Amino acid sequence: MAIKERLGLQNVQAVAELSDEDPVWDLVGSYLGDFCANLFLTMSVERIIIGGGVCSRAALKEKIRAKFLASINKYVEMPQISASNIGSFIVRPELDDIGTRAAATCS
Secondary structure (H helix, E strand, C coil): CHHHHHHCCCCCHHHHCCCCCCCHHHHHHHHHHHHHHHHHHHHCCCCEECCCCHHHCHHHHHHHHHHHHHHHCCCCCCHHHCCCCHHHCEECCCCCCHHHHHHHHCC
8 A cells, every 4th residue: 555655556456567677666675674674683583474465576575685685784694694595584475375365354
């Protein structure tokens, strides 16, 4: 909804039609990458799972991971947050957001 409002789109479905090169994904990736860095530094999490429709975009996942690594800037060096392993540290849910769908049916 926030992306729709920021871009003045007619509906939320129009967000899915944006190209991977749209500058909004750089902004969203930066926000989420910084969020992941803050979460990691304050909570010392072992893995970050990001669900939702927006984060299913492959290009966005890479932007989030890149911003996370830039924000950490080797402040903490651990194997799971290295450039070669970041893909298994910041991940999508393995159950295809089944929780989101289950919550929607309970309302």
